[in-house]
Amino acid sequence: MNISVAIDGPAAAGKSTVAKKVAKILGYTYIDTGAMYRAFTWYCLKNGINCQDEKASCSVINKVKIQLLPNDVVLCNGEDVTKPIREPFVSANVSYIASYKDIRLALVEQQREMAKSNSVIMDGRDIGTYVLPNADVKIFQIASPETRAVRRYEENISKGIPCTLEEIEADVRKRDYIDSHRSFAPLKPASDSVLLDTSFLSVDEVVEEVINIINKKLKEKEKRG
Numbered sequence: 176m177n178i179s180v181a182i183d184g185p186a187a188a189g190k191s192t193v194a195k196k197v198a199k200i201l202g203y204t205y206i207d208t209g210a211m212y213r214a215f216t217w218y219c220l221k222n223g224i225n226c227q228d229e230k231a232s233c234s235v236i237n238k239v240k241i242q243l244l245p246n247d248v249v250l251c252n253g254e255d256v257t258k259p260i261r262e263p264f265v266s267a268n269v270s271y272i273a274s275y276k277d278i279r280l281a282l283v284e285q286q287r288e289m290a291k292s293n294s295v296i297m298d299g300r301d302i303g304t305y306v307l308p309n310a311d312v313k314i315f316q317i318a319s320p321e322t323r324a325v326r327r328y329e330e331n332i333s334k335g336i337p338c339t340l341e342e343i344e345a346d347v348r349k350r351d352y353i354d355s356h357r358s359f360a361p362l363k364p365a366s367d368s369v370l371l372d373t374s375f376l377s378v379d380e381v382v383e384e385v386i387n388i389i390n391k392k393l394k395e396k397e398k399r400g
Contacts, residue, residue, distance in 0.1 A: 208299035
């Protein structure tokens with residue numbers, strides 16, 4: 176039986192880090208939806224497209240092919256963009272790209288296909304509400320903007336990506352606003368999701384909590400038949 180787990184939440188809430196670890200422990204396939212939107216954003220910026228121009232951004236949908244490979248490798252039209260999609264200039268624009276309906280529809284279709292044949296953990300902004308509304312387990316992972324900014328700053332520094340804590344926090348708050356106010360599939364917890372505040376938890380503690388939530392939900396499902 177294939178199991179689907181949806182982890183949603185705001186930018187830099189640690190969703191991807193936790194999802195990757197949980198997927199490895201449980202033997203599920205991890206699908207990084209955020210990386211797909213980042214790759215699309217990178218393509219637009221590389222080709223001189225204004226990401227705040229919806230028409231121009233959507234006009235290249237059929238020119239962008241994104242692949243997720245083992246070891247977190249992301250390809251855009253065959254080019255390895257794993258590192259550049261995490262740079263500040265992409266982070267500053269990705270929420271615009273992710274807010275456009277036509278782009279979301281195109282990438283969501285790919286994401287749903289990935290979930291059909293495997294047990295998956297998928298993280299993003301609207302997985303439980305829109306991409307996988309029938310997911311077996313839905314978790315909405317949050318943390319304070321200050322905590323998320325520090326986490327993203329430390330992640331970038333560890334990867335050699337130049338940035339300041341101030342610009343990261345400003346970006347986090349801007350993305351929160353854009354993600355929660357977009358007209359199509361805005362950021363919000365699904366009605367049946369479990370709220371998980373990670374502000375004062377270590378990564379390992381969050382992983383343990385997520386696995387507990389998954390096991391509890393699956394036991395409840397088994398009881399219902």
